[in-house]
Amino acid sequence: MKRTGWLRKLFGDRGERTAATYLRRQGYRILARQSLHRVGEIDLIARHDDTLVFVEVKTRSSHVAGHPAEAVTRTKQRQIARAALMWLKRRNLLNHRCRFDVIAITWQQGQEPVIQHYIAAFEPPIDW
Numbered sequence: 478m479k480r481t482g483w484l485r486k487l488f489g490d491r492g493e494r495t496a497a498t499y500l501r502r503q504g505y506r507i508l509a510r511q512s513l514h515r516v517g518e519i520d521l522i523a524r525h526d527d528t529l530v531f532v533e534v535k536t537r538s539s540h541v542a543g544h545p546a547e548a549v550t551r552t553k554q555r556q557i558a559r560a561a562l563m564w565l566k567r568r569n570l571l572n573h574r575c576r577f578d579v580i581a582i583t584w585q586q587g588q589e590p591v592i593q594h595y596i597a598a599f600e601p602p603i604d605w
Contacts, residue, residue, distance in 0.1 A: 495584075500580075509522040529565070529570065531575065532577075534580045536582040545583060546593065546598070554599045
């Protein structure tokens with residue numbers, strides 16, 4: 478991985494830690510972070526009341542390339558949903574209520590991050 482790749486990874490990890498802290502303050506319990514499956518990764522898995530929440534975190538330093546939430550494309554949604562299905566199957570939790578959230582973080586150097594939480598940001602595709 479090139480240096481810029483490492484910096485991007487560190488920046489993304491920092492965003493995920495910030496999102497996890499934000500969710501905890503909102504009453505969520507973080508169950509897993511960077512849950513890796515053969516079909517993809519789930520950034521955060523949390524429990525909120527009786528709902529399992531699969532969270533995609535996108536962190537950007539600006540909106541030059543678009544809003545961070547715009548990076549959660551239909552293809553990415555399908556990948557997240559498939560990884561979530563595998564996670565649920567492994568734990569025998571298919572009957573649990575779940576949803577898919579997106580946390581978009583804009584974090585300009587020297588400033589506090591701007592966090593936007595999109596609850597139930599997308600529905601899993603029919604073929605997930």
